[in-house]
Amino acid sequence: MLHDSARVLLPAGAVCNVMNRPLEVLFKGRGAAALGRSALVLAVAASLGACGLDERVLLTADASGGSASGGAGSAGSSSGAGQPPGWDAPAPPDCAYVGEAVVAGCETLVSNPGFDQGVVGWPGESLSMQISWADQDAAASTTSGSLSVDNTLFGDAAGEVISGALQCIGATPGAVYDMAADVFIPAQSAAGRAGLSVFFYKMADCNASHSGTDMSFTTDLVQDTEVWTPVSGRFVVPNGFNSMEVRLVAGKDFKLRSFKVLFDNVLVQRK
Numbered sequence: 001m002l003h004d005s006a007r008v009l010l011p012a013g014a015v016c017n018v019m020n021r022p023l024e025v026l027f028k029g030r031g032a033a034a035l036g037r038s039a040l041v042l043a044v045a046a047s048l049g050a051c052g053l054d055e056r057v058l059l060t061a062d063a064s065g066g067s068a069s070g071g072a073g074s075a076g077s078s079s080g081a082g083q084p085p086g087w088d089a090p091a092p093p094d095c096a097y098v099g100e101a102v103v104a105g106c107e108t109l110v111s112n113p114g115f116d117q118g119v120v121g122w123p124g125e126s127l128s129m130q131i132s133w134a135d136q137d138a139a140a141s142t143t144s145g146s147l148s149v150d151n152t153l154f155g156d157a158a159g160e161v162i163s164g165a166l167q168c169i170g171a172t173p174g175a176v177y178d179m180a181a182d183v184f185i186p187a188q189s190a191a192g193r194a195g196l197s198v199f200f201y202k203m204a205d206c207n208a209s210h211s212g213t214d215m216s217f218t219t220d221l222v223q224d225t226e227v228w229t230p231v232s233g234r235f236v237v238p239n240g241f242n243s244m245e246v247r248l249v250a251g252k253d254f255k256l257r258s259f260k261v262l263f264d265n266v267l268v269q270r271k
């Protein structure tokens, strides 16, 4: 879990991101305690040159696995009384998307959830996130594959870079959603972890021109290699937010040059 962590979002700049969207770098509490958060922020700012800074702090973690963050409340984390309808609904079944047919209970709001033939609809968050199609399928289908993220953003500073591929979909403020996928971390020289995340936007179509993405949710991140591992989480869309980026993320030490992860069977479902 990521308690006591400080997360830094680096808004777009020519140096750090060419797609004019935030880049997430997460610092672990140990380093933050040793150096102080501001020192770490400055370290990364210096390493990335022209990037601006917008610091946000993780707030809490919810019972379903995952962490929510934001500057003006929680993105669906506090347990107990007051949860919206659907919070206690059963978890979705294990779902595999091959071809057009969708099993009852596996309805998903994202397009191209199973990556049968390609990665259409899932661009990288920056040019440093190299997205490609892999013929390796989570259910061993010979007619489907998966999406490969190679996180190649690196620099000489402490911290963890968590980024990957994304798809923007609409969101209903105050509604409960489930999110799930299968994750495969190939054996490789670099260590890292992988999972799912969402950035919430007030505007439709994940338009951040008038309101930044100051709220997010991230599932627990897994580290097992050479095995397809399911990841999932349940979250509430914060009030006032109307779209969200579903993110397939690979996290690694900022100093490592490359970390590759495969994703398949992406479920996003309103309860």
Ligand SMILES: [Ca+2]
Pocket: 097, 114, 115, 116, 137, 138, 144, 145, 146, 264, 265
């Ligand atoms: Ca597949």
